[in-house]
Amino acid sequence: MITLSYNQESLEYDAYALLTSFYPGIETRQLLSEEGTGEADELHIHAEEDGSCRLFFRAGAVFDKDREYAFSPEREATEGAPGEEALRVLKWERKRFFYDCFADYSGRELPWGGLTGVRPTKLILGTARERELSEEELIRFMYEQYRVSEEKAKLGYRIAMLEDGLLDPFRSGGYSLYIGIPFCPSTCLYCSFLSYPIAAFRKKVSEYLDCVETELAALPEIMKGQAPDTVYIGGGTPTALSAEELERLLEMVRRLIPASGKNTQGLRFRLQTGSLREFTVEAGRPDSITPEKLRVMRKYVVDRISVNPQTFKEETLRLIGRHHTTEQLCEAFALARSEGFDNINMDLILGLPGEKLSDVEHTLSRVAELGPDSLTVHSLALKRAAKMREWVAEHGQISGLDYECAMKMASDTADALGMKPYYLYRQKNMAGALENTGFAREGKYGLYNIVIMEEVQSIYAIGAGTVSKKVFTDGSGRIERCDTHKDLSLYLSDIQAMIERKRRLFGEG
Ligand code: SF4
Structure with a gap:
């Protein structure tokens, strides 16, 4: 375990983010302390009033030597009251100093340097x-x-x-609609999303859909009749619902979604005329895909789905708790193609437990054989997933994968499939300090993915554990958010309050 101590709270965020990027997966405790504890494996940071600071590494099981680094700002913070710009410059000067210390101490560079943000x-x-x-x-x-x-x-x-x-078409103040379905066939080892195993929560599904319907019914009034630009149904796994439940959900979306202008002919018309730019359902788990559900999605003009292998190694699939085989994945993909889906995404995760470059190579060759329209490549994030933390505690290191090489192989495969990288985001504690990248063929870009990542328009989010975001288009860059209860029972019992939160967020201004 590493101890990170600092004498000013303002040092905490930057130092912690860099420490966990250079030493991922190692437990870290943080404490505010004037001089530090003096214990082994401690990193102590001491800042002075004039903006200078010193950094001490103390040797132990993780840090292999004692070392001290010192920093003085180019412009002293005491030279008059520093303005906002001067503080920003000082913050980055100091962050660069932290990064250079970590790089020097560890003998490593990070691909994204000192950048720790997700966008x-x-x-x-x-x-x-x-x-x-x-x-x-x-x-x-x-x-x-x-x-x-x-x-x-x-x-x-x-x-x-x-x-x-x-x-460009999204900058004029519209919004996208997200609906979260928090049920899955089983819980994956690395899952940090809101997900309830559907078999145990089957009795709650109908009540949940009632609440989604109540939320959807309030949408036209709150958004003043304006239609969304894109619709994304995610989760969870929306196709964990039965075909009948899925049809109920899609029918209510078509019936209740507001129509813009004089257009009152529903979703189908708007998709055909191009005013709804994208309608995605995250099918995700191959074990939840059936011909009936695919037909229901076609009927309601869903034009983009995901069928996610994550890996083509059977042993890993069992280990991570995904109860499907690679054969099921291929069948689900072929079925989706035969039902007419011409925009299918696949998600992969690099760095799953025990996987080597040869496993990644095998997965990529199977993906290339299937030929999806887009590919989203994730680096495993060692984050909040409780099951993953338990696994790491029991088994230690997850994977000795050369992430940069694996990412390059994935990028080459996408290139060979005629895809370009079109969106990118990072998460805390990402393996290899890399990124998640979406690749797609021309015209098959996941527009919702870009919209949410670049924060160019508002997101109206419905369902348990979702976050709505109002993006102000007055040039201020201001963004306000409201969430819904993550706890299913609370969400179900408090639905009117969830709607009121959105009314307050979107209703004014
Ligand atoms: S399919 Fe996705 S949401 Fe469901 S348990 Fe697995 S990671 Fe979580």
């Missing part, structure tokens, strides 16, 4: 625009300011430029 492409696009930088200048700036590698800065720039064009 690097948003930052890249904003920086390129604000400073009017060419690609070359941007790459230099990203290194000098944040220590981002040339490869990642290039990737981020390429994606940011592609997204910029795709996002």
Whole structure:
């Protein structure tokens, strides 16, 4: 275990985020302390009033030597009252110092340098625009300011430029609709989403759909009759519902979703005329996909689905608690194609327990044989998932995978399938300190994914454990949020309060 101590609370966030990126999966305790504890494996940070600070590594089982680093800001914080810009500069100067210390101490660099936020492409696009930088200048700036590698800065720039064009129609103040269905066939080892095993919660499903219907019925009034630009039904696994339940859900979406302007002919009409730009259902688990459910989705003009292998190694599937085989995955994919789905995404996870580069290679070759329209490649996040934490405590290291090499292999496969990287995000505690990247063929980009990641328009979110987001389009960059209860019983019993939260968020201004 590592102890991270600091004498000012303001040091906590940046130091902790970098520490967990350089030393992922190692338990860390944090404490506010003037001089630190002096114990083994402690990193103590001591800041002074003038903005200077010192960093001490104390040797132990994780840190292999004692070492001290010192930092003085270019402009002393005591030279008059520092303005907002000066504080921002100081914060980044200090963060760069932390990063350089970690890199020097560990002998490693991180692909994304000192960037710890989840939306690097948003930052890249904003920086390129604000400073009017060419690609070359941007790459230099990203290194000098944040220590981002040339490869990642290039990737981020390429994606940011592609997204910029795709996002144009979404900048004028519309919104996208998200509906969360928090049920799954079983719980995956790494799951950090809201997910209830459907067999145990079967009796609650009808009541849950009643609540979704109540929420949907309130939407037209709250959003003043405006239709959403995209609809995304996720979870959980929406196809964990029976075909009848799924039809009930999709029928209510079609019936209750507001129509924009004079268009009153429902979802089908809007999809055909192009005013609803995308309708996705996260089918996700192959063991939940049946011909009936696929037909129901076609009937209600769902135009994008996911069929997610995560891996093509049977042993790993069993280990991570996904009760399906690779054969079922291939059958579900073929079935979806035969039912006419021409925009199918596949999710993969790099770094699943025990997996090596040869397993990743095998998975990618099977994906290439199937030929999905888009591919989302995740690096395993060692985060809140309770089951995963237990697994790590019992088995230790999850995987000795060379993540950069695995990500490069995935990117090459996507390239060979005619796909481009089109969206990217990062999470805390990501294995390899890498990123999750979405690749897609031209015209098959998951628009909702970009919209939510780049925060260009509001998200109206329905269902337990969802977060609605109001993005102000007045140029201020202001974003306000409201959530719903994660606890299923609370959500079911408090539905009117959940609606009122959204009425307050979206109703004014
Ligand atoms: S399918 Fe997704 S939401 Fe369901 S348990 Fe697995 S990771 Fe969680």
